[in-house]
Amino acid sequence: MSWFDTAYAEGGTPTWDLGRPQGAVVRLADAGVFEPRGAAILDVGCGTGEHALFFAGRGHRVAGVDLAAEAIARARAKADDRELAADFLVHDALDLAALGRTFDVALDVGLFHTLGDEDRPRYAASLASAVRPGGRAFVLCWSDRNPFGFGPRRITRRELRTTFRAAAGWRVEPISGETLETRLPAGGVAAWLARLSRRA
Numbered sequence: 001m002s003w004f005d006t007a008y009a010e011g012g013t014p015t016w017d018l019g020r021p022q023g024a025v026v027r028l029a030d031a032g033v034f035e036p037r038g039a040a041i042l043d044v045g046c047g048t049g050e051h052a053l054f055f056a057g058r059g060h061r062v063a064g065v066d067l068a069a070e071a072i073a074r075a076r077a078k079a080d081d082r083e084l085a086a087d088f089l090v091h092d093a094l095d096l097a098a099l100g101r102t103f104d105v106a107l108d109v110g111l112f113h114t115l116g117d118e119d120r121p122r123y124a125a126s127l128a129s130a131v132r133p134g135g136r137a138f139v140l141c142w143s144d145r146n147p148f149g150f151g152p153r154r155i156t157r158r159e160l161r162t163t164f165r166a167a168a169g170w171r172v173e174p175i176s177g178e179t180l181e182t183r184l185p186a187g188g189v190a191a192w193l194a195r196l197s198r199r200a
Helices: 003-011 023-030 050-057 069-082 093-099 120-130 157-166
Strands: 040-044 061-066 087-090 103-109 131-142 170-181 188-198
Touching (some): 023 050, 023 170, 040 050, 040 093, 050 061, 050 069, 061 093, 093 120, 120 157, 131 170, 157 188
Parallel strands (some): 040 061
Antiparallel strands (some): 170 188
């Protein structure tokens, strides 16, 4: 059982599971970056599916993948309860080519900062394999603007640029400061929002 499976075990709710989409994702959607309606969206590291279901409710074709089987089970239950169409799969984000599908947009909220150095190039290539040429990806991750202490590894802008520039197929657009909302007492942590374009 992975650490992520343990986080969901026995009905647990991890600090990153808000029960709603991140404000940063809602703001992106309201700005129209996921249009047109019906675009195919992949939520990588989807957890219990709030982002995928948010987009399904807006008329998009969505799929969510996560390694934690319990998280995927909860996501499927939410989809049934809300009568929304979304595909949820237990799947490795380092092997998205095995899905045999490509998407217009990929979304990563909180996955990138869990990866070790050796897995980052694999992930960038994996993500590229799942996004059509001309498509986009958005990565929201913990920032080095957070003080050191608890929580995952802090990520620098340079690390994001280096990882995705080195992977064939990506163009790195501006990386901006954002907030990653959590159930932690402060309610949120400093984050980076990386915008990526898949080269045609």
